[in-house]
Amino acid sequence: MSENFTNCPVVDQLRELDPDAIEEVQEFRGEVTLFINRERIRAVCEFLRETPGLTFRYLSDLTAVDRYPLEPRFEVVYHLLSLESFQRIRLKVRLPGDDPRVDSVVPVWPGAEAFENEVYDLFGVRFEGHPNLRRLLLPEDWEGHPLRKDYPVQGEITRWP
């Protein structure tokens, strides 16, 4: 977990593109995690997908983690995969609890639509520019976002009519 971790060519190339894009780099069990500036996530994703030699063309996964009660509370996690070099990389965007919104990556990967819907549904993170942000797993009129850490686990006792 070092700020000056440079064993990954992606990091250098990204720093070249935009010095402010990467906030932090971590490595654990051989997996590289880049913390990306919230404003730049779409640009970074586009860059990673398009740049020859990197070609992280495949969005493997998109999810979120709630670090409640820490702030910034939410981390949106992107797992990218390069089908050519068999590399994986993890991007993270930190979002504050009072304004959990981030640019959608659907314009970059249409396949992100369902994943972002799910994160919106279960975490309440809003994705700007998502074509059809909706509750995916829970009913339309559901209140709250169950995967948040402050969501009551016990709930109310349901009375059947």
Add this chain to the structure above:
Amino acid sequence: MVPLAHVLTLSAALFVLGVAGFIIRRNVITIFMCIELMLNAVNLAFIGFARHLGSLDGQLFVFFVIVVAAAEAAVGLAIIIALFRNHESLTIDEIDSMKL
């Protein structure tokens, strides 16, 4: 044997009913069906005459009428479908322009 007059009376009654329906109904499809009713009334008269005269020509006319009715139904229903597409309605009062 059935007297010819009775056959013709039935035929006339059906024809008049067809005309009445043609006048009082508002739905295009029903109106079309009333036309079919009139055709059938005429067919009945043909068959009656064929029997009366002992000639097959009347029956052949019925044959032709049926065939033509089939063609007419195909075209007529196609027109009705086209009308419905453009007017969203089957009521004859609302379809008053010649344009489809």
Add this chain to the structure above:
Amino acid sequence: MDTSSDTAFFLGVTVVKVVVILWVLLTATAYLTWLERKVVAHIQSRWGPYRVGPHGLLQPLADGLKFLFKEDIVPADADRVIYWLAPFIAFTLAFLAIAVIPFGGSFSFHGHVIPFQITDLDVGLLFVLAVTSLGVYSIALAGWSSNSKYPLFGGLRSSAQMISYELSLGLALIGVLMITGTLSLRGIVEYQQQHGMWNIFKQPVGFLVYFTAAIAETNRVPFDLPEGETELVGGYHTEYSSFKFAMFFIAEYANMVTVSCVATLLFFGGWLGPLFGPPWLRTWLPVFWFCFKVFCFLFFYIWLRGTLPRFRYDQLMAFGWKVLLPVALLNILVTGAVVAASS
């Protein structure tokens, strides 16, 4: 013998025949369902019904009872009159067609010659065609009156399908008619008897077209799109339950029987077959041959069901119009040329 007692005798015999044939047909259709379950089960290497009676032989009875006592559900917005009418139309028409089917020669009873047939019409084949052509109403109306989307699709599909395939069905038979020169079903069989050759050898193409179209007419695999349970849930009878459903069910199997009977009569020599033994056997053997041939067709139906996937709607229409119809027309053309050349 005076005519009035003659007429009375004729009427009595006809009533007896109607009752017997109806009973036989109802039982046959009931056991056809059993046969289907059994055969398909064996095709799929399982046992099929085995609980009710030995080898599940009483299963049709159990099914019938179940249908009788199940709750009858009518959809809330259904057009009730037509919703009721549709299964009755299906049922009646399916059993009406059997009236002109001869299933044997004739036997004598107290000096009267009684044919194995309810009534012999000069235009018997036309009667069968007329009755089956009305069968489409039951399905179309059932689909429409349920006021539900899947049945509506099933109804629309079947209307289009039946109109399309009826053409080929009728045209396929014309070849036979041209050869035999009669519309009487009994006459067609007698023609085959006189010429000592089944029509299948003269009209193989006609038979193939007829049977393919007939499978489509009876909505069976691989043309069972109006039901298509994996696409349209149950097609036109999705919303039907209890005895009304049973009527559709029975009608479908009765139609299969009718279609197989017509195929037997027109192409496979009807009740013709080797005769031997004492006179009573000679009287009843034709009936046996007839039933045996019909059974073979029914078995083929079931076999298809266990084997083939289903067509898609557009493919079905394309097949009907672009393959079956031209082949049927060509068959007529060739048959006509041959008949004209040989006469």
Add this chain to the structure above:
Amino acid sequence: MAVTLEKVPGQEERLILSMGPQHPSTHGVLRLVLELDGETVVRSVYDIGYLHTGFEKSFEDKTYSQCITLTDRMDYLSPLSNNLGFCLAVEKLLNLEVPPKAQWIRVLLTELTRIASHLVWLGTHAIDIGAMSVFLYCFREREEILRLFEMVSGQRMMTSYFRIGGLALEPPLGWLKRLGKIVETLPSRIDENEDLLTRNPIWMRRTQGVGVISAEDAIALSLSGPSLRGSGVSWDVRKNEPYSGYDKFQFNVPTRPEGDVYARYLVRLAEMRESIKIVKQAMEGLPEGPIRANAPHVVMPDRESMKTSIEALIYHFKIVTEGFHPPVGEVYQTIESPRGELGFYIVSDGSPKPYRCHVRAPSFANLQSLAKMIEGRLIADVVACIGSIDVVLGEIDR
């Protein structure tokens, strides 16, 4: 849930059809809302969540070992793949090496799971298109494989056989013999099914050119597994990022360039044959040795040592009552499940329960391609396409 489609003004004659969740061929409780022009699908939206059980929330309140039983129930047609994915992820988190015998048996069982799962797919796909018999043949074969699972784990479907660091038990005696018999008969049984379908003109007409997805679209839509390989992209986690010793096995990754339903069908059939090859290799080269890693604080001791060793008893008590403490960190481990790339993303805060565990369900991503496949096609094709991407709703809704 409860999605609706609004009618486009001026197109009132179009029909909005709600297909599912109660429908014979939506493979569970998938609901599709279709806008139909005649029988042609104009637009479609899928609606899921009818089987939502909140596994991801439940994971957070269970120790790592307890989570394994939950993973069974996600993709209920391939429980062992799910077990494996989760165990591998936790093992990666713990940096735990699994002994070769356990790895081999894991490979063997997950490949059997793949065959069993593909058999269910083949059967249901065939019955969707109207071929009834194939369905029952496939289930007959699958039952044989499920009996094997029952022999090793005591359960036909919810096996929970893999443990973090190895396996639950030694496979019973006579198991390999039985396995050998099944492996011998399986190829001919697959041939039988193929006889009924592959060259069948009706089958080919129903599947060829239907639901075409190009390679670019497949990648952009995060498609994975056989559906991706059916579009000509040769990506298989087993081959490209080997786990659990897959690099020691010889097998091919079948692909087809067409991208239609038929291509996906052929790919899956070929995969079943490849799986049989892997199973044979694993059977023949099964190494001797322990079935659990030597990590007493993580892996449960066996019953014998518990009776003789006080340390083993204490470890047992600690693992059962408290669980183990992995290091703080996060891992993402993918495996090739029968449906595609199954990923487990586990965030650990050092406590015995995962802080967050996300499942990247292959069906969840694959389902997105459905809209692209069916728009402009007929209702009957919808059914064929759903079958061809082989979705399992338990996994989608989690």
Add this chain to the structure above:
Amino acid sequence: MVILFYIAAIVAILAALGVVLQKTPVYSALLLIVVLCSLAVIYLLLGAEFIAFIQVIVYAGAIMVLFVLVIMLLNARRETPGQGSRMARWLGGPLLVVFLAEIVLAAWRQFPGAASPPPLNAGPAAIGQLLFRSYVLPFEVTSILILVAILGAVVLAKKS
């Protein structure tokens, strides 16, 4: 036989009344099928066997199926009552009755009583002979007409 004629006639008239008075198109169509079938029975009684079955096969079995199909397709429910012109309402009925009376009167005067008609051979063979000998030109013309009708129907129903 004669009784059968009157039964069929009464059924036909009642059903035709239904066709005209029903407000739901499907009922009208069904009743029209009843009319067609009872007419077929009358044809049978009048010695037109072939035509009777053609009537059922073609008219009831094909043409009316098209009607039902179109009604289903366009989902035509009860029609809305229109405001017809008052003159039609007051004059139409009596005029129709007068029209009917005229025809009936003429028919009864022209053809009184039951004449014994000459024998008639109306089998398919006889009809075929006549059709393809004396009426071969009309026959061909109708076939062209049907072709044209098919083309017209396809063009009309096709979506623009």
